[in-house]
Structures are given as structure tokens and as C-alpha cells.
Amino acid sequence: MPLSPQAYRPARPLIEIADFLADPVEAADFPQTVIRFRNDRAAAEIGLETLTDEEWVAHLGRFQPLPDTLPGPMALRYHGHQFRQYNSDLGDGRGFTFAQMIATDGRLLELGTKGSGQTPYSRFGDGRLTLKGGVREILATEMLEALNVPTSRTLSLIETGEALHRGDEPSPTRSAVMVRMSHGHIRIGSFQRLAFERDEAGMKRLVAYVLRHFYGEASDDPVRLLTLVAERAATLAAHYMTAGFVHGVLNSDNINVTGESFDYGPWRFAPTWDPEFTAAYFDQTGLYALGRQPEAIQWDVMQLASSLRLIAESEPLIAALEGFATSYLAEIVTAILWRLGVTPRGGTEDRALVQSFERALRTSQAGIDRVYFDLFGGQVPDHYDDTWSELRDLIEPYAPRRARDHAYWQGEPESMLIDEVEAIWAPIAERDDWTMLYDKVARVRVMGAALADPDAAA
Structure with a gap:
């Protein structure tokens, strides 16, 4: 198997606590496995980007164990408050953790699933994931990663060939199994x-x-x-x-x-x-x-x-x-100054700037993504009205965090509003056309590169 010899570093610490935290389970036997999304950029951090498509399906769709990591899938046990009501009848009902490895940055990463079949905690659920749910998770994680939000990442989405019935979307609908990559899956x-x-x-x-x-x-x-x-x-x-x-x-x-x-x-x-x-x-x-x-x-x-x-x-x-x-x-x-593309000055000036920005954004009801796009680098455009006059004065002394020399700034801001999400799903549902999804992921990654700190983008 062509695992990357430089990047693949398997680990298995979850075994240390599995006796009271998890239960061994088996993945569902899906009627088909068609790769719809493989995130080789994320896979490169753990040495999986060199897998062939057949090997990708074997390990991320059929869940044959990866070498020297966890011996098999484990469904985690947990309780929780759901809308402030305590529920002791929870646990991984349609997912499991099946691999751990040390990433290229030295941190532990885990691979977990969504839609991989029933577990002891499925209750009345079928343990499956709709294909649309998987597409939505790709879009959410890609956008959040680009915006510097701490998030899991979608590593893989494989269509599994089952017809699912759901009350909140047209049914029957298509099924999928998704693999996410996160630094851990232990919850409060x-x-x-x-x-x-x-x-x-x-x-x-x-x-x-x-x-x-x-x-x-x-x-x-x-x-x-x-x-x-x-x-x-x-x-x-x-x-x-x-x-x-x-x-x-x-x-x-x-x-x-x-x-x-x-x-x-x-x-x-x-x-x-x-x-x-x-x-x-x-x-x-x-x-x-x-x-x-x-x-x-x-x-x-x-x-x-x-x-x-x-x-x-x-x-x-x-x-x-x-x-x-x-x-x-x-x-x-820190987060707002980062997205505005300016270098913090410290002290009360930064807080005053952020407070002014929040007031103007709320009062103007301007588009959030449009405003961040226009103001990146610390310049309030001339066509912005008096709502932004205070911010214009406060932001003037700030140095840009990075220049607006990336090609992204010559176009229009990327957003991920619900109408576009539905528009991306429509051609997949109607004619199995994935072009809009792949194009959107590519554009979001361009935005992420334009927003990233200069040393991170180098």
C-alpha cells in the first residue's frame, strides 16, 4: 500500500481508555462505494494522500483497518444536554472513530465517521447519512477552515447506494458515508x-x-x-x-x-x-x-x-x-482584526475599533462577507456612508496584515449562504453533476489563501 513513508505515523492511544469510553462496532456493508470527494490536501498531513482510489475506498468506505493504528472502529459513549434537557440515552449512533495518527505538525489526529451504520447507540435510527448532508458538511468545513475557525475537516465523502427516507428533505434520497479528521472526538x-x-x-x-x-x-x-x-x-x-x-x-x-x-x-x-x-x-x-x-x-x-x-x-x-x-x-x-486584515496595535485602541465595527455592521445591515471583503487591509471605501465614519477614522492608523495583491481581491467576496448551498445541491440531485461543488471548494480555498497570514501562505 503506497502510504507516504514520510508522513504516515500511526498511533492508537484511544485503546488506553476504550474499556470505559467506547464499544467495538462494525461498519455497514454498503451496496456500492463511489468516491465523491477526497481531500488530498488534508490527507497529506497524515500520509494518506498517496492511496489509490481503490485503497481509499477500502479504508475510508469499507473501513479495513489502517496499518498499526486502531484494530477496528469504536463507537464512543456519552450523555449530554440537548436544548438544555439532560439525555442519558446518547452515544455514537451513526459514526465511530477508526484511526489515530500523528500529523506532520506533531499533533494527534483522529478519523471519525458519519453515516457508517448502526451501533448500540443508534436507538431508532438507521445509522446512515444522506448524501446531501455530506455535501453540506463539506461546504461548512471548507468555508470555516478558510475563515480561520477551529473546525474538523471533511476528509472523504463516498456515496453508498442506499435509498433513505427523511422527514426534512424529499425522499427517498441518496446515502453516503463521510470521514472527518479532527484532533479528537471526546465531547463534554x-x-x-x-x-x-x-x-x-x-x-x-x-x-x-x-x-x-x-x-x-x-x-x-x-x-x-x-x-x-x-x-x-x-x-x-x-x-x-x-x-x-x-x-x-x-x-x-x-x-x-x-x-x-x-x-x-x-x-x-x-x-x-x-x-x-x-x-x-x-x-x-x-x-x-x-x-x-x-x-x-x-x-x-x-x-x-x-x-x-x-x-x-x-x-x-x-x-x-x-x-x-x-x-x-x-x-x-483578535479574530475580527484578523478578518479585517489589519495588524493589532494593542490596548484599548483595538477594542474601540472592534466595537465601532460591530456597531456599524449592525446598524447598516450590510452583507457580512461584503463588508469584510471591502475593508480588508484597513481601508473603508469612499462609497460607504456616514454609518462608517467613526470606523474610518479609527482604522486609518492600522497597518495592513497583508497586502491586497492576491487575485481574490480582484473579484467578488465568497459567501456560503443557504440559497447557494441549495443551488450547489440541485444539479447533484437532478443530474449527478458535481461541477458546482468542486468549483465552490476551489474558490473557497483561494479565499483562504488570500486571507491567510503571510507566513502561513508561503
Whole structure:
């Protein structure tokens, strides 16, 4: 098998905690396997880009074990709050983790699935993924990666030849199995299950595992873990807001302790700055609306703190929780200045600039992506009205983070609004034409290159 000898570095630390965290499962036997998307750019980080298509299907569609990593798929166990209601009947119901490896940057990466078949946690589900759901996840992860949002990445999408029936889209519809690449798949809900079961030994082992393999620290201190997760979660919340992205389902079983966004269902990007904008039709109270996302993610981190009380005192956990707000306020400034393409100056000037930008964006109801595109590098265009006059003065002293010399700036801004998502899906559904999807991915990657820091783009 032509695995890259320089980049393929298999690992298997999940075995250390599988006895209380996961169950061995088998993938479904699909009637067909047709590659629809293979992300060789991401695969190169773990030495899989050299696989032939046949080998790609064998390992990422039929799930034959990759050499020297996990011996087989493992469905993770967890509980969680779903729209603030505790549910102890959860777990990987249509996915599993099946491989771990050390990436070219030295960090642990895991391969997990969506749509790979039933598990002990499927309940009444069929364990499958619609092809449209897989296409939507490709679009979400590619756009978020380009916008510098911490996210899982879609490594593979393979059509599997089954007819699925769903209540929220025309049926029967086509099926697929997707592979995502993430630095870990352990959720806040994994800790909630251990707390629910009063498993102190398991909780201590899981804390030490996450600190060692996800954060690179040789520690078993639950307060330290909460501090780090709160910082990462705050960073994620800030980047969601900067991108105008609404995940849609910020339940505690959907919050990864690595601070990476993942598991994209009813997501949407907001066209304008509307704090009440929601993604899910079933979010009737707006619990996870655009403007409530920081609070929602902080609430989930509080559930981690509550779970860790099984092995830690309350007072230091409460102190660690307070770091979320501090981290969020700092990171929202950093994230917005990054997307505006200006170099931070430090101190109160940066915060004043961001506050002025947020006011103008909200008042003008201008398109979010259009505004970031026009202002990149620190220049407010002359045709912008008086709503932007304060920002024009505040941003004038700022140096560009990078020049607008990339070809991307000669065109139009890329967005990922729902109408375009549906337009990309339509030719796939109607005539199996994937051109629009592949073209969109290519354009989004061009945008990502134009936005990236100069040293990252080199």
C-alpha cells in the first residue's frame, strides 16, 4: 500500500481508555462505494494522500483497518444536554472513530465517521447519512477552515447506494458515508456520562488522557483541564461570531473538548448581523441563535465543570470557569482584526475599533462577507456612508496584515449562504453533476489563501 513513508505515523492511544469510553462496532456493508470527494490536501498531513482510489475506498468506505493504528472502529459513549434537557440515552449512533495518527505538525489526529451504520447507540435510527448532508458538511468545513475557525475537516465523502427516507428533505434520497479528521472526538458529554455514573476512576483517567494527548501536558489536574477547555471554547465562540456562522445545535454532546467545531447539521451563515438569526427550524425559542452562541457554549463548559466536581472542589473550578469571558473578549478582538486584515496595535485602541465595527455592521445591515471583503487591509471605501465614519477614522492608523495583491481581491467576496448551498445541491440531485461543488471548494480555498497570514501562505 503506497502510504507516504514520510508522513504516515500511526498511533492508537484511544485503546488506553476504550474499556470505559467506547464499544467495538462494525461498519455497514454498503451496496456500492463511489468516491465523491477526497481531500488530498488534508490527507497529506497524515500520509494518506498517496492511496489509490481503490485503497481509499477500502479504508475510508469499507473501513479495513489502517496499518498499526486502531484494530477496528469504536463507537464512543456519552450523555449530554440537548436544548438544555439532560439525555442519558446518547452515544455514537451513526459514526465511530477508526484511526489515530500523528500529523506532520506533531499533533494527534483522529478519523471519525458519519453515516457508517448502526451501533448500540443508534436507538431508532438507521445509522446512515444522506448524501446531501455530506455535501453540506463539506461546504461548512471548507468555508470555516478558510475563515480561520477551529473546525474538523471533511476528509472523504463516498456515496453508498442506499435509498433513505427523511422527514426534512424529499425522499427517498441518496446515502453516503463521510470521514472527518479532527484532533479528537471526546465531547463534554463524555465527562457528563462518567459523572452521571459516579465513575471517579474513569473520570480521572479521561482527564489525564485529554490533557496528555490533546493538550500535550503530563497532568491529571481537572482544574487545569477545565481552564484549557474554557479557553479553547471561548476561542471557538469568538470565531463563530466573526464568521457570522450559526452551528444550530450547540448541545453539550456537540462540544468537543479540543475546542474544534464539528458535527454540522442545520448550520447556516447569517447574511447580515442579526443576533436573532437561527439555523435550525426546530430552534423555536432561538436558544442557539447567532447572538446567543457565546452564552450557549459557555453554558456547555459549565456542564463540564459540574461533571468534574466528581473529582475536584467547586471553588477552583468556578475560578477556572471565569476564564471563559476573559478569553472570549480578547479573542473576539483578535479574530475580527484578523478578518479585517489589519495588524493589532494593542490596548484599548483595538477594542474601540472592534466595537465601532460591530456597531456599524449592525446598524447598516450590510452583507457580512461584503463588508469584510471591502475593508480588508484597513481601508473603508469612499462609497460607504456616514454609518462608517467613526470606523474610518479609527482604522486609518492600522497597518495592513497583508497586502491586497492576491487575485481574490480582484473579484467578488465568497459567501456560503443557504440559497447557494441549495443551488450547489440541485444539479447533484437532478443530474449527478458535481461541477458546482468542486468549483465552490476551489474558490473557497483561494479565499483562504488570500486571507491567510503571510507566513502561513508561503
